[in-house]
Amino acid sequence: MKRFEYRTLDVSANRGFWGGKVDIQELTDELNRLGREGWEIASSVDLNWGNGSSRNVLIMLKRELS
Numbered sequence: 903m904k905r906f907e908y909r910t911l912d913v914s915a916n917r918g919f920w921g922g923k924v925d926i927q928e929l930t931d932e933l934n935r936l937g938r939e940g941w942e943i944a945s946s947v948d949l950n951w952g953n954g955s956s957r958n959v960l961i962m963l964k965r966e967l968s
Contacts (some may be wrong), residue, residue, distance in 0.1 A: 915956040
């Protein structure tokens with residue numbers, strides 16, 4: 903039976919005057935770094951601040967245990 907470990911990445915979206923912006927390049931770099939360590943995205947959720955703005959994005963990652 904496969905076994906996994908999990909990790910949660912909390913990405914702040916509090917950039918800009920009104921907030922709700924994620925630094926896409928920073929997020930891409932971090933996801934690529936984690937991918938090289940064997941992590942893959944299992945799920946993600948936007949923590950809505952209201953009026954279409956995001957407060958945070960939670961990304962759940964998993965990797966198989968050897």
